[in-house]
Amino acid sequence: MHSEWALLAVQSDGVRLQCLVPVAALExxxxxxxxxxxGTGSNNLRATSLFVPEHRPWTGPC
Structure with missing residues (x-):
């Protein structure tokens, strides 16, 4: 709730990726x-039709 970026785990072509995404692009x-x-500030995030540029994903272990 207090961040401008979110780190999301996603599946793409059978590979699990982590991507940095601006919170403004999410619901x-x-x-x-x-x-x-x-007190945790935990919430769910929803992304629809989200484009993540190639320079932003991180393909390390999740």
């Missing part, structure tokens, strides 16, 4: 309403 889904997790 924030405030679905974590568990008492013990309120």
């Amino acid at each position: 924030l889904l405030d679905v974590w309403h568990t008492d013990g997790l309120r």
Whole structure:
């Protein structure tokens, strides 16, 4: 919630990748309403029709 970038894990052609994506390009889904997790700032993110330039993905182990 306080970051301008998100690190997402994605599948592409059978390979698991991690990609840096601007939070502005994502939809924030405030679905974590568990008492013990309120202070974590955890939320789900949704990306639709998202283009990640070739220089941004990281193909290291996930």
